[in-house]
Amino acid sequence: MMPERSKIRRMIRLAPPAAFCLLAGACTLPVRAQDSASFYGMTPDAIARALGRIETDHPDLQDRISVVSSYFLGTPYVLGPLGEGPRGEFDRNPIVSFSALDCTTFVEETIAFSLEPNLARGTALLQKIRYKDGVISYQTRNHFASVDWIPNNIKAGFIKDITREIAGNQTRVATKTISKSAWYATKSAANLEDISGLDPAQQDALVARWRSLGANMPDQKASLPYVPMDILPEVLGDIPSGTIANLVRADVSSMPVLVSHQLLIIDKGGQAYVREAAYKDKVKDIPAMEYFAIYQNSKWPLLGLNLDEILPRRRP
16 A cells, blocks of 8 residues: 555655665564464464465465465555665665565565475575675665566566466556666665664664765666456466555656565465455455555556566576
8 A cells, every 4th residue: 555645755765775665674473373374473483384384285386375365364555665684884774574564575474484494595586685685785786676576576487477478469668767876866864774882873874884885886777577457357367366566656756766666366166366465554454456446546656567476496
């Protein structure tokens, strides 16, 4: 879900813009009683056992994606819950979380633990999905869906763009110039995540270094094929269960992104559902056409969906 329209522009300027759902933020979450069908509230040992059962009971990847993603249902939404861990230079949030997710981290963890239903191996794989070439640093994180996350994960062999397979000759292409230098220039001490013990001079020096990382980054032309929204009702049934849907928006100068949100399309009893980490809510299921109807009169037009299939893991 989008934040209130009046707040979008103010929030997005400061946002890590792989999608609007990656806005920086944190909160303290209550831990609920262990739920055998949800990772949220489970101990690490219980999560490891659950993943082991999933690996044994669901050998088919498409089935496994549905099951793994269902184990995240009910997980609270938190903006930007993951970072580079305790040694991170600018963001020391954890590198994996089962207690809080946003839209992209939900998709990333679903991919990782569907391809590797093992706590240690899945966590290691997650870093290859979140970071270009698996190199963990803020500057190598796949911040922008259109020019980082999607192309880098296609190159790495984790996903395949199937948009044209679904839309055929009705496929359209959206473009936008992405300015990482402008985004880095907005960084401030307020954006530092989980970093304490710095005096004002140290904070200023760290922020200056942060901004300098993007100073010479060239603008990039994003180009994404999409299924137009007006044909979605007729092709929705052709989208395989477990497909990643990237919401492609119109090129609006005040918005620094082309993709505003990431989610999964899941088949439940022959009906397509959206499974998403919903803004300021939790991971939940919504009937797909009911969900997309929300965007019909959006001031930031939703052009359509870029679709990615999660691919089986390539072994050495």
